[in-house]
Amino acid sequence: MMRASKPWQGLKANFYGNNFLVLITVVLFIAIYVAGVFIYRDKNFGSLNSFFDMLNSNPGLIIIAAGMTMVLISGGIDISVGSQVAMYCMMFAYFMENRQANAYAMILIVLVTGVVFGLVQGALVAYLNIQPFIVTLAGMFFARGMTAMISPQTIDITNADFMALALRRIQVPFGGYVNAAGVYQTPFVYLSVVLALVGLLAVYAVMTWTRFGRNVYAVGGGEQSARLMGVDTKRTKLAVYTFNGFLTAFGGFLFCLFSTGGAVEKAQGFEMQAIASAVIGGALLTGGVGNVIGSFFGVLVQTTIVKFINFNGTLANGWSNIVLAVIMSFFIILQSVFAYVRRRRE
Amino acid sequence: MPDPLIRMRGITKRFPGVIALDGVDFTLQPGEVHALMGENGAGKSTLVKVLTGAEAFEEGKIFLGGSDTPIVNHSPQEAQTRGISTVYQEVNLCPNLSVAENLFVGRQPRRLAFVRWGEIRRRARSIMADIGVGIDVEKPLESYSIAVQQMVAIGRAIDMAAQVLILDEPTSSLNESEVRTLFELVRRLKGQGLGIVFITHFLEQVYEVCDRITVLRNGRLAGEYAIETLPRKDLVAAMLGRAFDDLAEIRVAGAAPTATTVPTVSARGLGVHGGVKPFDLNIYPGEVYGLAGLLGSGRTEVARAVYGADSHDTGTLAVKGKPIACSPRDSLKAGLAFCPESRKDEGCVAELTVRENIVLAEQTKRGAFRLIPRDEQEAIAGKYADLLQIKTASLETPIKQLSGGNQQKVILARWLATQPDFLILDEPTRGIDIGTKTEIQKLCVQLAAAGMSVLFISSEIDEMLRTCGRIGVMRDLAKVGELSGDELSSSAVMAQIAGGRHDEA
Numbered sequence: 001m002m003r004a005s006k007p008w009q010g011l012k013a014n015f016y017g018n019n020f021l022v023l024i025t026v027v028l029f030i031a032i033y034v035a036g037v038f039i040y041r042d043k044n045f046g047s048l049n050s051f052f053d054m055l056n057s058n059p060g061l062i063i064i065a066a067g068m069t070m071v072l073i074s075g076g077i078d079i080s081v082g083s084q085v086a087m088y089c090m091m092f093a094y095f096m097e098n099r100q101a102n103a104y105a106m107i108l109i110v111l112v113t114g115v116v117f118g119l120v121q122g123a124l125v126a127y128l129n130i131q132p133f134i135v136t137l138a139g140m141f142f143a144r145g146m147t148a149m150i151s152p153q154t155i156d157i158t159n160a161d162f163m164a165l166a167l168r169r170i171q172v173p174f175g176g177y178v179n180a181a182g183v184y185q186t187p188f189v190y191l192s193v194v195l196a197l198v199g200l201l202a203v204y205a206v207m208t209w210t211r212f213g214r215n216v217y218a219v220g221g222g223e224q225s226a227r228l229m230g231v232d233t234k235r236t237k238l239a240v241y242t243f244n245g246f247l248t249a250f251g252g253f254l255f256c257l258f259s260t261g262g263a264v265e266k267a268q269g270f271e272m273q274a275i276a277s278a279v280i281g282g283a284l285l286t287g288g289v290g291n292v293i294g295s296f297f298g299v300l301v302q303t304t305i306v307k308f309i310n311f312n313g314t315l316a317n318g319w320s321n322i323v324l325a326v327i328m329s330f331f332i333i334l335q336s337v338f339a340y341v342r343r344r345r346e
Numbered sequence: 347m348p349d350p351l352i353r354m355r356g357i358t359k360r361f362p363g364v365i366a367l368d369g370v371d372f373t374l375q376p377g378e379v380h381a382l383m384g385e386n387g388a389g390k391s392t393l394v395k396v397l398t399g400a401e402a403f404e405e406g407k408i409f410l411g412g413s414d415t416p417i418v419n420h421s422p423q424e425a426q427t428r429g430i431s432t433v434y435q436e437v438n439l440c441p442n443l444s445v446a447e448n449l450f451v452g453r454q455p456r457r458l459a460f461v462r463w464g465e466i467r468r469r470a471r472s473i474m475a476d477i478g479v480g481i482d483v484e485k486p487l488e489s490y491s492i493a494v495q496q497m498v499a500i501g502r503a504i505d506m507a508a509q510v511l512i513l514d515e516p517t518s519s520l521n522e523s524e525v526r527t528l529f530e531l532v533r534r535l536k537g538q539g540l541g542i543v544f545i546t547h548f549l550e551q552v553y554e555v556c557d558r559i560t561v562l563r564n565g566r567l568a569g570e571y572a573i574e575t576l577p578r579k580d581l582v583a584a585m586l587g588r589a590f591d592d593l594a595e596i597r598v599a600g601a602a603p604t605a606t607t608v609p610t611v612s613a614r615g616l617g618v619h620g621g622v623k624p625f626d627l628n629i630y631p632g633e634v635y636g637l638a639g640l641l642g643s644g645r646t647e648v649a650r651a652v653y654g655a656d657s658h659d660t661g662t663l664a665v666k667g668k669p670i671a672c673s674p675r676d677s678l679k680a681g682l683a684f685c686p687e688s689r690k691d692e693g694c695v696a697e698l699t700v701r702e703n704i705v706l707a708e709q710t711k712r713g714a715f716r717l718i719p720r721d722e723q724e725a726i727a728g729k730y731a732d733l734l735q736i737k738t739a740s741l742e743t744p745i746k747q748l749s750g751g752n753q754q755k756v757i758l759a760r761w762l763a764t765q766p767d768f769l770i771l772d773e774p775t776r777g778i779d780i781g782t783k784t785e786i787q788k789l790c791v792q793l794a795a796a797g798m799s800v801l802f803i804s805s806e807i808d809e810m811l812r813t814c815g816r817i818g819v820m821r822d823l824a825k826v827g828e829l830s831g832d833e834l835s836s837s838a839v840m841a842q843i844a845g846g847r848h849d850e851a
């Protein structure tokens with residue numbers, strides 16, 4: 001049906017120019033990972049189980065980094081996502097545990113809340129022309145405040161339906177290893193990871209093959225130009241923040257499946273991890289450039305570094321942040337060199 | 347007579363401190379090419395933007411076709427759905443997207459909500475082939491020159507035009523053959539019954555393709571004329587509001603350089619690998635030296651090499667007899683100034699005011715720690731704003747609020763303000779109205795008479811013959827000749843530019 005338009009050719013168009021940065025991220029990830037496999041060869045770093053662990057502990061970040069990438073491409077930013085995640089976790093925990101709410105109803109409620117949250121932020125950015133940083137800064141305080149309003153306590157989730165979802169494993173029949181006790185360890189991913197990857201591909205598809213997605217790139221590349229070309233820039237920006245609100249709620253749900261509890265201090269600095277993933281994945285903070293698949297590799301690079309440090313056992317945790325800082329700087333320098341070379345070429 | 351496509355009546359548009367349009371009427375008939383003329387800041391672009399919904403307006407009515415119900419376009423998108431397609435004066439494409447995508451932003455062909463990339467590429471290739479530009483449409487727009495980007499914008503507009511095509515100074519960065527292609531396309535669309543609005547400062551182009559002319563002066567309608575009834579002289583008079591001979595002789599015979607005169611700038615065998623081939627160039631105090639040649643013949647490359655913007659690989663460069671290191675900073679210090687061609691992209695700092703933009707280069711020259719006192723800044727800015735007749739609400743207006751031509755004047759003022767010994771002007775009169783154009787030519791001659799040396803690059807041979815004492819000719823990245831004194835004539839320069847294989851100088 002799509003034969004004539006050869007959808008995969010969109011991939012090719014996407015890999016011109018700036019997506020070269022994505023390629024570098026992929027190479028970087030593979031390099032770090034292979035180095036880990038080699039250095040920790042006696043510790044199962046390279047097993048499929050250990051690779052899946054990286055995914056299993058980050059389903060929320062995968063989705064939220066993808067959403068952040070979209071916002072950055074549009075030329076904006078959303079720093080409220082961390083607080084929003086905390087709020088959604090608390091909503092799940094409080095209403096299911098203290099108010100006996102139905103788990104599936106709560107999923108729906110959280111998603112709707114996310115859409116509304118994004119819609120309000122988007123309206124302020126698009127129609128009142130307030131700086132996205134300021135709007136989402138307010139959103140960040142608001143969501144964190146709401147979390148505490150719902151409950152200042154730490155609440156663990158025990159709801160049966162929810163826990164069934166959280167613990168649902170999808171096993172892979174190969175690639176496992178036999179542990180020290182002589183038991184075969186079957187590699188598995190949680191349901192949340194599958195949901196995250198499906199969501200990631202969906203966002204990629206939206207960004208690559210829908211008019212909305214292409215308008216986001218156009219707005220980020222030059223808002224005035226996009227407007228003169230007939231793009232409704234205000235509506236596009238509204239849609240970006242609204243969609244990101246939905247993705248944040250969805251990511252918050254996945255995050256909650258992993259952490260199974262609510263607390264005021266949950267997901268601190270999560271927005272920064274999302275931004276870091278997007279930047280490592282090749283998104284420019286100036287807008288117009290980025291790729292959601294890149295942000296996934298950004299997440300992988302970050303988690304691999306943490307894993308590296310953990311596997312060593314003797315290194316302080318601070319090291320992972322320092323290494324991350326170095327890699328971020330490397331990428332930002334790379335981007336400016338790249339931009340410079342291109343300007344020279346003209 | 348068929349109903350007009352567009353009738354605009356009594357359009358008024360105010361900006362803070364300026365009345366951009368004051369009760370303007372404009373009528374566009376089907377099957378005509380209608381020139382919209384006027385000085386920089388007369389309100390041409392504003393009239394277009396009001397029509398297409400890029401700007402709101404306060405008073406007046408717009409009618410489409412024979413209808414008596416006024417319409418308002420609230421956004422360019424709405425204008426597009428009414429069949430009005432526009433190339434705006436400022437670049438209006440997205441540099442980060444591919445050429446193909448730029449052609450289809452906002453109107454991508456889809457199947458079941460999915461963008462059909464294959465279709466986009468196929469149609470993009472055929473659009474570009476149609477306008478005679480054979481490029482890889484999958485590369486990002488920013489990897490192409492301004493001229494190509496301009497052609498892409500034109501291609502997009504032509505492909506979309508259903509009833510009305512508006513071109514706001516589309517030819518300012520195009521070379522001759524590109525202009526010819528454009529005119530062929532315009533004639534074809536005209537034959538199909540479209541109405542075309544054409545804005546330019548090149549009078550010859552107006553007489554080549556247009557049928558009617560509407561002239562604006564200071565935001566007011568100065569008149570609407572059939573082209574046959576308005577000879578060039580009257581058109582200029584209508585634009586300026588006074589009789590004016592823009593073709594009068596202004597050149598003054600400068601003192602011929604003697605053997606003992608030290609050239610202001612002297613290049614020996616200067617060349618850049620892969621760029622301009624080695625050339626010799628001596629420019630003496632008190633002369634305006636012209637560089638002629640087609641676009642891309644190496645004129646700008648010569649200027650860049652002399653200024654040190656590109657480092658040279660062969661040859662030597664001396665300023666007033668002293669060898670000079672090759673960097674823009676040293677050149678600036680040594681009294682060189684280079685006003686580049688693509689002023690719109692390289693020059694403007696959009697957020698800064700007119701005053702700040704004018705003193706920018708002078709401030710750099712003096713060093714960041716020796717801030718020019720405010721009153722001196724105002725004096726400098728005021729002087730050049732008057733000299734170049736920059737039309738602005740005040741010196742404290744952000745430059746982005748000026749009309750396109752006035753922005754260019756500000757950048758020109760910036761380099762004049764450094765009071766250089768050697769001034770390079772690359773296409774200084776492009777996009778500048780006929781009155782000021784003459785002022786700039788006169789200014790060059792005056793500056794030279796006061797002892798400065800000027801390197802003047804232009805595509806208009808007439809303009810160079812009027813201003814330059816000597817003209818070097820470029821072809822295929824090499825300097826192929828030099829004309830002076832009695833040799834200077836339009837035909838001689840043309841002949842060298844075209845370059846008969848045998849009579850190379």
Ligand SMILES: Nc1ncnc2c1ncn2[C@@H]1O[C@H](COP(=O)(O)OP(=O)(O)OP(=O)(O)O)[C@@H](O)[C@H]1O
Pocket residue numbers: 361362364365366384385386387388389390391392393435737738739746747748749750751752777
């Ligand atoms: N956004 C704006 N804010 C304030 N003033 C503006 C703005 N845009 C245009 N103007 C003013 O409106 C007047 C008309 O400008 P316009 O751009 O229509 O001129 P133009 O005829 O197109 O000139 P040019 O030949 O230089 O392009 C100018 O005085 C300009 O300074």
Ligand SMILES: [Mg+2]
Pocket residue numbers: 390391392435514749750751
């Ligand atoms: Mg204009």
